[in-house]
Each structure stands twice: as structure tokens, then as C-alpha cells.
Amino acid sequence: MADTGTLSLYHLLDPEVLASPYPLYQRLREEDPVHWDPYLHAWIVTRYADVVTVLQRFLGSRTPTPEKLSSLGLEHLAPIARVMVEQMLFLDPPAHGRIRRIAAAAFTPRRVELLRAHICEIADSLIDRVLDRGEMDVIADFANPLPAIVTAEMFGLPREDHVKLKTWSEDFAEMLGNFQHNPGRATNVLHSLEEMLTYFRGAVRRRANKPDEGLVGALATAEVDGDRLSEDEVVANLIVTMVGGQETTTNLIGNGLLTLLRHPGELERLREDPSLIPTAVEELLRFESPSQHTARLVPEDLDLGDRHLRKGQAVIAVMGAANRDPERYLDPDRLDLARPDNRHLAFGWATHFCFGAPLARIEGQVAFERLLRRMPELRLRPGPITWRANLGLRGLTELRVEFS
Numbered sequence: 001m002a003d004t005g006t007l008s009l010y011h012l013l014d015p016e017v018l019a020s021p022y023p024l025y026q027r028l029r030e031e032d033p034v035h036w037d038p039y040l041h042a043w044i045v046t047r048y049a050d051v052v053t054v055l056q057r058f059l060g061s062r063t064p065t066p067e068k069l070s071s072l073g074l075e076h077l078a079p080i081a082r083v084m085v086e087q088m089l090f091l092d093p094p095a096h097g098r099i100r101r102i103a104a105a106a107f108t109p110r111r112v113e114l115l116r117a118h119i120c121e122i123a124d125s126l127i128d129r130v131l132d133r134g135e136m137d138v139i140a141d142f143a144n145p146l147p148a149i150v151t152a153e154m155f156g157l158p159r160e161d162h163v164k165l166k167t168w169s170e171d172f173a174e175m176l177g178n179f180q181h182n183p184g185r186a187t188n189v190l191h192s193l194e195e196m197l198t199y200f201r202g203a204v205r206r207r208a209n210k211p212d213e214g215l216v217g218a219l220a221t222a223e224v225d226g227d228r229l230s231e232d233e234v235v236a237n238l239i240v241t242m243v244g245g246q247e248t249t250t251n252l253i254g255n256g257l258l259t260l261l262r263h264p265g266e267l268e269r270l271r272e273d274p275s276l277i278p279t280a281v282e283e284l285l286r287f288e289s290p291s292q293h294t295a296r297l298v299p300e301d302l303d304l305g306d307r308h309l310r311k312g313q314a315v316i317a318v319m320g321a322a323n324r325d326p327e328r329y330l331d332p333d334r335l336d337l338a339r340p341d342n343r344h345l346a347f348g349w350a351t352h353f354c355f356g357a358p359l360a361r362i363e364g365q366v367a368f369e370r371l372l373r374r375m376p377e378l379r380l381r382p383g384p385i386t387w388r389a390n391l392g393l394r395g396l397t398e399l400r401v402e403f404s
């Protein structure tokens, strides 16, 4: 492991850096904004303008193929790779555009907007359950189940299956969110993956001719210019949508509420003027981004900043650092719920810009609106704040609050 003086993203494993990675990001931005990280064998990119360049121009197809894994003696991981290589997140044009177009035909703005009133009902039902207690763990009682139930219902699956979806999503997020090597976790992920594949294959087959049965039916039957997704492609992209839609939204609600409670002046401002909710959600996404970084490959030998990058090298684009770049934002470490010109990178940028952003925004807006309206005098309970040891997906393991 690196000593604490070394400039490495590996320090995200240190509890104090996990509690606040922003001083480390500031050092990286100021001292070496395109930094070769010897521990991760990747370039770490932290300035806003450079992160945009990486997301615009670099390659998304970074998952090792099953053949590559076999050649490294890691064939036991091949089932994971077989699914990931068909997910839009890990594809480049033209394969990416094809999947994304067909998926967009299924996940229409109308389908998302129809969910708004329903998300309100789900949020209220979760609040009803804890209201008499006067206290709750925001993560377990609200931020975990809300996106899980929304996902189950949006997919057209039985509501009670949301518990299963959540467990699988947490396991799979270990692969997406963590860059540290932890062989113990692979067994869990493989087991979850097998269960997920069986479950989703069954769901897709039952809806093969039923476009109206949720996103599963819509994606299984979606067609653009006579082109449809294969069953494996439908399943792989349902899985990435399910994982992408849950862990991140949980983090938005948990991180966002903690941030508000740590900034009582801004919280009060929001209570007094709920019309600020949409800009507040954008600012909370910028300030404590649920997904802190993503990876790409260098497409050809090129210069970035004053560094020379070689074709095929790995690059970690740190959106969490770019979102606090003083060259892009005035006073970036200040929370301003009405911040103008807030084009943050929390949903990424360009080709892979978050497919579920409209839904995530609605979920965030509804969650904060309902929590603040129905829980006056919300305050943190004394005790430590613990962050999940998932380095890419930044979120809390629990958040204990009380209210009157």
C-alpha cells in the first residue's frame, strides 16, 4: 500500500480520505492533474476540462474479454465479462449507439414522467412506516428501498422482488465501483450473477411478445429500423440499468441529506423556498457525487495536459474532483443550492451520459421534497458517519437521523 505522502488514488482506501476525498483531489489537480498512478497502473485525470476530454474522446470498451481473462488464468471470472461486454456502458460506437438507440425506444420520457406521481406514493409509504418512531436510518429505511421499489415497478416485476434486486445490485456494484483487487468478493458476484441471469432470462421470455409489460417487455420487443436486441443483450442491459439505477440513487439521497444536515443555513433556505429543489438536487450531485470516477482507455498515442499517454493505457476520470475544480466553479467547496451554470459531471458526459438521468433527477427531487416536508426539525443523531468501502460509488452505510 502507498505511504500517505504518495500521490495515489489508492488513498481512497484510508478511512480519513474516504470521509473526505476532496483534499486529495485538490492535491492531484494542483500538483499533477494528469497523474500516472503507479499503484493503479492508470492515469488519474482530475481537472474539469481534461475529464470532459477523456469522456468525449477516449474508449469505453475497457472490460477484458472472456478470452483475455482466460489467457491471464482468470477464466473463473469469464461469466462476468461475458455479461459486461454486452452492456452499453462498456461499448464504443457503433455497437454502443445501436444498443442505446433501441434501449431509448423502450425507456421513453413518457414512461419516466408517468412514474413521478408513483414515486411520490412510494416515498410517502416509506416515510409512513417510520414517522411514529421519531428516528430512522435514512439508508436502510428510505434510500435503499426507494430506488429498489421504483426499479422493480418500472421493470414490470413483482414489487416484493425489490429486496432481491437490491442484493444483486449491491454485489454487482462491487465490480463496477471498486478498482481494488479482492478475490473474496468474486465468489459472491459470480453467485449473484448466476441467480440474476436465471431470473432475468425467465422474465424476458415471459414478456417476449408483451411490449406493455414494463421495461423488461419494452426492451425485449423494442425495434429500431427492423433491428432488435438478442436475449443476452436484453438481459445484460437490464442488469446494467438495474445496478446503475439503484446504487447511485441511494447515494444521491444519503449523501445529499447528510450534506444538507451539515449545512443548516442552506437546509433552511430550501425549507423556506421549495422551488429551489431542482437546482438543489444538481448542486448536491456536484458537491458529493454518487459516482466519483469512471474508466476509459487511451484511443491512440496523444498528449493530455503536459503528459504523453500511450494507446491502450487505462485512464481514471475523476468526476468527483472535476466537480470541485476552481477553474470551472466559483468557490467550488461552498454549497450553493441555487448555483447558476451548474453543468456538473455527476452523470458523466457525451456518449455515455447517464441513460437514467431524467429518472434519477425525479427520484432525488421527490425524495428531498417529501423528507423535508414531512419531517420538520430533521437532525443528525450523534455517532460516527461511515462511508461504504466502495471507491467509485460514494455512499454511506447508514445515516441515523431524528425528527419531530
Ligand code: HEM
Pocket (backbone or CB within 6 Å): 055, 088, 089, 090, 100, 240, 241, 242, 244, 245, 246, 248, 249, 252, 289, 290, 291, 294, 295, 345, 346, 347, 348, 349, 351, 352, 353, 354, 355, 356, 357, 359, 360
Ligand atoms: C443519481 C443517480 C445516478 C448517477 C449519479 C448516475 C451516474 C452515471 C454516470 C456517471 C454514468 C456514465 C458512466 C461512464 O461514462 O462511464 C452513467 C451511465 C449510465 N447510467 Fe446512470 N446514474 C444515476 C442513475 C441512473 C438510473 C436511475 C439509471 C436507470 C434507470 C441509470 C442507468 C445508467 C446506464 C444504463 C448508463 C450507461 C449509459 C451508456 O453507457 O450509454 N443511471 N450513470
